[in-house]
Amino acid sequence: MSQTISLLPVTDVTACCSPLTRETLTAANADDLARSLKALADPTRLRLISIVAASEGQEACACDLTEPVGLSQPTVSHHLKVLVDAGFLSRTQRGTWAYFALVPGALDSVARLLVSA
Amino acid sequence: MSQTISLLPVTDVTACCSPLTRETLTAANADDLARSLKALADPTRLRLISIVAASEGQEACACDLTEPVGLSQPTVSHHLKVLVDAGFLSRTQRGTWAYFALVPGALDSVARLLVSA
DNA sequence: GCTCTATATCGATGGATGTCAATATCCTCT
DNA sequence: AGAGGATATTGACATCCATCGATATAGAGC
Numbered sequence: 001m002s003q004t005i006s007l008l009p010v011t012d013v014t015a016c017c018s019p020l021t022r023e024t025l026t027a028a029n030a031d032d033l034a035r036s037l038k039a040l041a042d043p044t045r046l047r048l049i050s051i052v053a054a055s056e057g058q059e060a061c062a063c064d065l066t067e068p069v070g071l072s073q074p075t076v077s078h079h080l081k082v083l084v085d086a087g088f089l090s091r092t093q094r095g096t097w098a099y100f101a102l103v104p105g106a107l108d109s110v111a112r113l114l115v116s117a
Numbered sequence: 118m119s120q121t122i123s124l125l126p127v128t129d130v131t132a133c134c135s136p137l138t139r140e141t142l143t144a145a146n147a148d149d150l151a152r153s154l155k156a157l158a159d160p161t162r163l164r165l166i167s168i169v170a171a172s173e174g175q176e177a178c179a180c181d182l183t184e185p186v187g188l189s190q191p192t193v194s195h196h197l198k199v200l201v202d203a204g205f206l207s208r209t210q211r212g213t214w215a216y217f218a219l220v221p222g223a224l225d226s227v228a229r230l231l232v233s234a
Numbered sequence: 235g236c237t238c239t240a241t242a243t244c245g246a247t248g249g250a251t252g253t254c255a256a257t258a259t260c261c262t263c264t
Numbered sequence: 265a266g267a268g269g270a271t272a273t274t275g276a277c278a279t280c281c282a283t284c285g286a287t288a289t290a291g292a293g294c
Binding site for chain 1: 158162
């Protein structure tokens with residue numbers, strides 16, 4: 001299951017195929033990997049991940065993420081959603097606040113696809 | 118030198134900073150890394166890298182790259198230029214033909230920035 | 235229930251990007 | 265020099281995307 005759905009947790013993408021440099025990527029695999037990389041390929045989203053990663057328990061409240069990146073609240077909310085949809089962050093609601101945490105291994109698994117060894 | 122120029126070989130980007138999850142990225146570092154990832158975040162470019170990597174000596178002629186990806190010659194030429202400018206591929210002219218090769222360590226160094234360990 | 239605060243969604247907008255056809259450039263060979 | 269083939273560049277176009285202000289939703293506490 002879960003092969004041609006367009007919404008693609010990173011863990012599924014990375015389970016699919018050998019590293020980029022080992023054998024030729026199929027069009028479908030290239031599409032999936034590109035989608036994961038696209039989610040990362042934005043300076044604001046990289047900073048958000050970086051801030052979350054540096055926080056206690058690799059988890060941060062959305063309320064603490066808007067100010068450091070210097071963008072509007074809707075924009076930050078949008079970026080967080082992109083990262084959650086891509087499988088890099090998880091979202092937990094606690095009371096009024098939303099907490100975002102690193103999904104363990106998500107970054108590593110996409111990194112593993114890029115590496116040659 | 119070479120800190121605020123906008124054209125950014127990957128090797129410079131990756132020399133700059135510790136992994137994404139170790140400490141908070143500055144806006145400038147996030148920008149550089151995002152630019153490298155953007156160059157990778159396209160299915161056609163991933164396939165081109167993959168094909169080059171699977172070729173003899175990790176090098177391929179442009180003439181052999183147009184057909185497999187199924188796009189027009191100008192489009193493929195454009196994608197190759199993006200990858201060369203980003204530092205993932207190198208270009209060598211031999212006679213009428215242009216050969217593209219993997220830049221050793223380029224993919225690895227960007228992967229290393231994503232990984233936590 | 236009402237208010238206040240936190241977060242998400244909507245709609246619009248400007249800028250970036252992938253693609254192609256047409257054309258230019260460059261190299262080789264006769 | 266001229267012709268032919270390989271690659272790059274140009275210009276146009278459609279689509280995607282980051283961003284914002286305005287608004288909706290949802291939870292907490294009175």
